[in-house]
Each structure stands twice: as structure tokens, then as C-alpha cells.
Amino acid sequence: MKESTICPRLSKAMELIGKRWTGLILYQLLEGPQRFNEIESALPVSGRLLSERLKELEKEGLVVRHVYAEVPVKVEYSLTEKGKGLKDAIADIEQWSKVWLS
Amino acid sequence: MKESTICPRLSKAMELIGKRWTGLILYQLLEGPQRFNEIESALPVSGRLLSERLKELEKEGLVVRHVYAEVPVKVEYSLTEKGKGLKDAIADIEQWSKVWLS
């Protein structure tokens, strides 16, 4: 890697968004809290990567994980305020896709 | 891969943005047309990947490549209208990073 003139915060943001599945997972969670299997069914992502991405997003504080001690166990993921803060950006991407993609 | 309920256009958009370096390359080009080496110096991306990404973006119609037959050759990349269409989304991400990232 080399020196760069770019803002480290923007860089970090792009690193988050610019990681496979992250955008779609956030988009999905904007609908409201959802369980692991719901997200897995809604997106063409495997359990392995979904698990990995959710851990990253939780670590970065965009997502919270809530475990319900039911049987079988129920785990719900939802967006924090920080996560919801990306709503506009995601809505813009969605809008762009409607205008520019066939 | 499995079935998904998600809009294929949003999915495609996220696949573009959600690829390493793409967001930052577009951000950089929003400043105006730039040469290969300028982009390479501005971002911590290697020539190999920059070349690959620019080809993808050109193929998707977000970027145009213009060669000036000078010596040494000069190649300038700029955004198309389609590419500029992502300006709001990128600005939102930038704004988010200012608010939420330390």
C-alpha cells in the first residue's frame, strides 16, 4: 500500500460499504429487525458470510444482536442509529439503480 | 447461490459499489477528469487493480477513457452522466463518515 491523500474516515466508510453483501444486508435491515434466517433467505448470501458480515457490522456499531432464549433459539439483528444513518446513502443507490440500470 | 427476493437492479448496483476501491475511484473522479497516475497516487490502490476497476467501470458505462496521443501517452478518465448519477450517494456516505466515524 502507498500514501494516499484521501480522508481516512471516508476511506473507512468505503471499506465498510465496499465489502461484498454489506450494502444489501443494511438495506434488508432498514426494513426492520430481522432474524438470521430471514436475512439469509432474502439475500443470495451464504450463512458463513452472513455470519461474518454481521459480526463486522456489530463490531463497528452499525448493528445490534439480540438473543431470545426461546426454543429453538431466536436471534434478531437490528440497526443502531449509526446503522440507520446510512439510510439516505442506500436510498440514493437504490434510486440510481432505478434510473440507470436496465 | 440461492433464490433471493431482492431487486436485481439494486443488487447489481450494490455489486458495483460494493467492490473494493470502486467507491473511492468514483469519489476521486467526481473532482473532475483525471489521469491514470493521478488516481493511482491519490488512492492506496495498485496499478493492477486500478486498471481492472477502470475497465469494469468503463464497461458499465460509468467512466469514459480518453487517450491523448502525446508523448508519453496521456490517458484521462472521466465520469459519464451515469457515473455522475452516483454523486449524491457518495456525498451521503462522505457525510455519514463525518458524523459517525472518529
Add this chain to the structure above:
DNA sequence: ATAGTAAGTTACAAATAGTAACTATGAAAG
């Protein structure tokens, strides 16, 4: 005892990214 369900984890193969050296073309310097 067997099967079912949710939320993962593991092991392994395939694809993508990182790094550094190399190429083509021509201009200018020695």
C-alpha cells in the same frame, strides 16, 4: 430413538486482491 429447527461453524476449493518486476513507445541526454 429419530427427526426437526435455528443459528451458526468447519473444511476445503475457487476466485480475487496485493506486490513487485517487467513491457512498449518515443523523447531527450550524454
Add this chain to the structure above:
DNA sequence: CTTTCATAGTTACTATTTGTAACTTACTAT
């Protein structure tokens, strides 16, 4: 002339990330 410099890449090779599918744990219901 032949060595050097510059731009815009490409190549070869390694390291990291993804994709796929099978397995695990805990408890319930049959």
C-alpha cells in the same frame, strides 16, 4: 547510438477472501 526517463499499463506469483456443502449444539416434538 545507447542509456535514461516517463506514462500506462501487464505479468507472475503469493496471500487473502469467497463460495459450497456438510457438520454442530441445544432443545422439542413424534
